[in-house]
Amino acid sequence: xxxxxxxxxxxxxxxxxxxxxxxxxxxxxxxxxxxxxxxxxxxxxxxxxxxxxxxxxxxxx
Numbered sequence: 001x002x003x004x005x006x007x008x009x010x011x012x013x014x015x016x017x018x019x020x021x022x023x024x025x026x027x028x029x030x031x032x033x034x035x036x037x038x039x040x041x042x043x044x045x046x047x048x049x050x051x052x053x054x055x056x057x058x059x060x061x
Contacts, residue, residue: 002057002061003054003057006050006054010050013046014043014046014050017042018039018042018043021038021039021042024038025038025039
């Protein structure tokens with residue numbers, strides 16, 4: 001049950017962060033190459049955050 005809640009939260013949070021990153025990229029008029037780098041970095045950081053959260057929850061329960 002906790003894992004399901006984590007997945008729902010992660011999907012929502014991931015969507016919101018990517019939406020904010022898109023707003024940042026479009027407001028700064030970055031080149032296509034830099035846009036790709038920004039999205040890749042944001043997605044890697046968020047994925048690492050959720051993996052760490054999953055490991056913490058798994059060992060706590």
